[in-house]
Amino acid sequence: MGVTHVLVRIDRISEHVGQEIKIGGWLYNKRSSGKIQFLQLRDGTGFVQGVLVKNQVEPEVWETAKQLTQESSLYVWGVVRADERAPSGYELDVTKVEIIQLAEEYPIQKKEHGVDFLMDHRHLWIRSPRQRAILKIRAEIIRAIQDHLNQQGFTLVDPPILTPSACEGTTNLFHTKYFDEDAYLTQSGQLYMEAAAMALNRVYSFGPTFRAEKSKTRRHLIEFWMIEPEMAFVDHEGNLEIQEQLVAHIVDHVLNHCQAELKTLGRDLSALEKVKAPFPRITYDEAVELLHREGFSDFQWGDDFGAPHETKIAESFDRPVFITHYPTEVKAFYMKPDPNRPEVVLCADLIAPEGYGEIIGGSQRIDDPELLAERFEVHRLPKEAYAWYLDLRKYGSVPHSGFGLGLERTVAWICGLEHVRETIPFPRMLNRLYP
RNA sequence: UCCUCAGUAGCUCAAUGGUAGAGCACCCGGCUGUUAACCGGUAGGUUGCAGGUUCGAGUCCUGCCUGAGGAGCCA
Numbered sequence: 486m487g488v489t490h491v492l493v494r495i496d497r498i499s500e501h502v503g504q505e506i507k508i509g510g511w512l513y514n515k516r517s518s519g520k521i522q523f524l525q526l527r528d529g530t531g532f533v534q535g536v537l538v539k540n541q542v543e544p545e546v547w548e549t550a551k552q553l554t555q556e557s558s559l560y561v562w563g564v565v566r567a568d569e570r571a572p573s574g575y576e577l578d579v580t581k582v583e584i585i586q587l588a589e590e591y592p593i594q595k596k597e598h599g600v601d602f603l604m605d606h607r608h609l610w611i612r613s614p615r616q617r618a619i620l621k622i623r624a625e626i627i628r629a630i631q632d633h634l635n636q637q638g639f640t641l642v643d644p645p646i647l648t649p650s651a652c653e654g655t656t657n658l659f660h661t662k663y664f665d666e667d668a669y670l671t672q673s674g675q676l677y678m679e680a681a682a683m684a685l686n687r688v689y690s691f692g693p694t695f696r697a698e699k700s701k702t703r704r705h706l707i708e709f710w711m712i713e714p715e716m717a718f719v720d721h722e723g724n725l726e727i728q729e730q731l732v733a734h735i736v737d738h739v740l741n742h743c744q745a746e747l748k749t750l751g752r753d754l755s756a757l758e759k760v761k762a763p764f765p766r767i768t769y770d771e772a773v774e775l776l777h778r779e780g781f782s783d784f785q786w787g788d789d790f791g792a793p794h795e796t797k798i799a800e801s802f803d804r805p806v807f808i809t810h811y812p813t814e815v816k817a818f819y820m821k822p823d824p825n826r827p828e829v830v831l832c833a834d835l836i837a838p839e840g841y842g843e844i845i846g847g848s849q850r851i852d853d854p855e856l857l858a859e860r861f862e863v864h865r866l867p868k869e870a871y872a873w874y875l876d877l878r879k880y881g882s883v884p885h886s887g888f889g890l891g892l893e894r895t896v897a898w899i900c901g902l903e904h905v906r907e908t909i910p911f912p913r914m915l916n917r918l919y920p
Numbered sequence: 921u922c923c924u925c926a927g928u929a930g931c932u933c934a935a936u937g938g939u940a941g942a943g944c945a946c947c948c949g950g951c952u953g954u955u956a957a958c959c960g961g962u963a964g965g966u967u968g969c970a971g972g973u974u975c976g977a978g979u980c981c982u983g984c985c986u987g988a989g990g991a992g993c994c995a
Contacts (some may be wrong), residue, residue, distance in 0.1 A: 518958090525955085555945090570953070590930080594945055595956040597932060601987055657993095673995095677951045690927070698993060699921070710993065791991080834995095843995060891995030905995095916987070 490559075495531035498575050500564045505580060508533075511612070512557045512588075514595060515550075522550050526561060526580065532614065534571055535561055535579040549582045551680040553739040558585040606920045607911055619907055622739055623896045627691070629738035630712050630890070633731055633749075634689050639714060640686045640865070642681040644674030649807065650870045657697040670695035675887060676874050678715035679850060682885055683877055689714040701915050704792070704842050706893055708913035711790040715887035717797055721821075721831035721849040724886035727808055728835060729762040732805060736760040739899055752901040756839060759803050769829065772798050777898070796840040805844070807833040816825035818864040819857070820848040833888075843899035847888025854878035 488584070493506040510528035517523065524535035537550050553559065563577035571575075593609050603610050610616055631641070647661070647668045658669035674690045681688040691714045716727065736757050739747070747754060767775070772794075776784045777799050790798070790808075799806060810829040813822055820830035832848035851857045857878055861868055868875065896908035906912040911920060 514956080516954045516957050521952045521954080522959090523954050540952095570955090572955080590946055592930070592945095594931060597956095599932075599988090604987095647967080673936060694995080696994070701988090702990065702994065709995070747959075789992095789993090793991095802982070808969075846995065881965085889995065894995060 495528045495533050498565055505564050507562050509560050512553045533577055537575040537579045554588045555591040556588040591903045614749050618749040619900050621746050622743050622900055625742050629735045633734045639687040639689045640685045644677035644690050646671050659695045659697045672696055674713050678713050682715040682717045706912055710892040712890040717883050717885045719886045724847055728763045733762040750900050754890045764805050765802050772808050787812050795836050795842050799836045799838055805835050805837050809833045809834055818860040819850050821851045837898040839860055844894045845888050845890045849886040852882045852884050
């Protein structure tokens, strides 16, 4: 028999007031005076302070506690007591301490550190309350997405990670070998999801994505995770409704399940509470007019928006905002042109509030085989490599739409973070492959 | 790839071209309610690397390396 079945989790400690319990955890910090010691304990589920008074515990227990170093692992026995002075409302009057391992001098201290130092120690940094809160919220966001999509009749489909060629043919891919052939790490599962939508109707993927871009900003990772839903028989307007319901559900779920974590992060909840469907929609044309009014007078129709433009547009709204009908030229080859106005496509980017930028890019896809072939010519894509994709329009093509939601940008926005590097356990960035 | 900034003790940072320092952490001692506890003490250095200017360089100059912020590109 293991020991875990008798351990109490710190997040359940309120159920054990007055009882003597055993917890397994780590010493997060220690404060002491001559005759009293305060042990700051964490077990991954929460934090609690253990208290030892010298003349109330066995001398061996006192001496054992005195030896403890920061991040030493240990079992602690003690009696749970409600205490208004404790941040969590509960304390543990320690009766016994058993050291599992006495930690060496711990590199991360309870003070400010530089980014480079913390990233070098990411494997330890994730133990801190703030990083723990972010990773918990990330997990709850994933749960909210899967719960919502499953409930809406979507089926999870996993596209390949090793691919024979580019999905969109624009960004730089990570090259590798597939025995004697060339292969690339996926930059999007979308084209495969279009195939899946013709088989299973409403589908979504959730997986890692790789971009070998020399991007070096607070919004970029080399390896990141995307949710890519694809829906048969759904048009542009239906696509937007599915997106706004999903995002509103994510925010609602986090507000309902992560109050403690949001508090740890100091997140402004009022900004999140405003995130209710429907979201405002403006066309690309209207966005350009808005930019002209707001000081970007040299912005030309036909240009794509940069980060400062997205931020300015987002500032005009208190909820995420859809920008629709971009010029065909600046968007991907598979997007369906507006039948009434072929110079723009039936697409939308969802821009998060507070300057977090684009969190969703989506569109209605081209379903006409001849038009799709034409787009291949314009974009100079090799038809042989995409023969299977073109097949989808030959054998029962239907109107369909889809989108990709960037998980890390969504986590950064909901958590109110400065940089996406904190939203993923071990970020892969331009200058970082370690740890 | 381009622009801007930075690199000094384990960490965070000071030091007018003139003896390299402080706080925190570690270690030792003190303290009965601490919240990044506090008080006293010990120890801790190839100032990113290579050149150059100078009587003298952490400081000025040149090149390189590493990192950060941003741009482009994107989610």
